[in-house]
Amino acid sequence: MARAKRFGRGGATPLKERSGTVLAAAILVVALVLVILNRVEHPLVRDARRTLTDLTAPVMTVLSAPVRKLRDVDHWFAGLADIQAENARLTRENERLRQMFPTIERLEMENRRLRRLLNMTPPDRRVLATAQVIAMPGGAFVRNVIIDAGRRQGLERGLPVTDEQGLVGRLIEVGRVSARVLLVTDLNSRIPVVLPRTGQPGIAVGRNGPLMSLDFVGRNADVRLGDRIVTSGHGGVYPPGLLLGVLVEDGGVLKVRPSAALGRLDLVQVRPGPPPAPEDSAEPAALGDPGPAAGSPGRDGGGPAAPMASDAP
Secondary structure, three states, X not given: OHHHHHHOOOXXXXXXXXXXXXXXXXXXXXXXHHHHHHHOOOHHHHHHHHHHHHHHHHHXXXXXXXXXXXXXXXXXXXXXXXXXXXXXXXXXXXXXXXXXXXXXXXXXXXXHHHHHHHOOOOOOOOOOEEEEEEEOOOOOOOOEEEEOOOHHHOOOOOOEEEOOOOEEEEEEXXXXXXXXXXXXXXXXXXXXXXXXXXXXXXXXXXXXXXXXXXXXXOOOOOOOOOOEEEXXXXXXXXXXXXXXXXXXXEOOEEEEEEOOOHHHOOEEEEOOOOOOOOHHHHHHHHOOOOOOOOOOOOOOOOOOOOOOOOOOO
């Protein structure tokens, strides 16, 4: 009986119970000390923390490797699902394009036939010279740049200049190894343009600022923000089809924002000019045509003539 009392009912002695209590209290104290030390920015504490981190880093790397592998597997399965969805989308797109191909081929043949019937010359997309902008001497009333190409490269006055994004301007002075380019935003720039979406013509006018105005467009014209503006080829200044810019809103007014990077020009391309005008324009005069009657609108009549546009300074 005495022996049973000494060891207690659970078989644990009072000494062991006290030892467990002391150990739990010690662990709690150590934990509190570690928390306090972690908050203290003493140099010794920082050094100890760095040393402990360096010692445990290899262990943490080994322990985190399986987690990384599981994460990679999860990403792989997610990527596989994305690839399957993309493959299905591309299959549908390929089928749609396959169905459109006969229509595209027929339209291309019809386009070639109409060009032959109209005796149209396809646009010349050649690049005559690639030059670097070496100076930007523009002032308050002039917007032009100088390039390092001239007559030696076969350039001449009036040729259009573009960059990789759109129309830059045209050559107004050509030397032996350099040339001056009048920018589309110059105050003297008047460019006949057209909206490809609707065929609406107009005149883009430089204002010596970042935007150009769009003139001679009716109030009820079908124009929208974001519409592309390209050269029409009228006036014999620029060839047709060169991208000038897009329509933007400025103070409630639609204006043209040039697509070319006019503020940071570096390399530009000089392209062929517009095709020559037909030579039969003087034929009526040669046949004794008296021309338009007095007071009727026309080239020399008393009425208002259609606006002529050019960007010659």
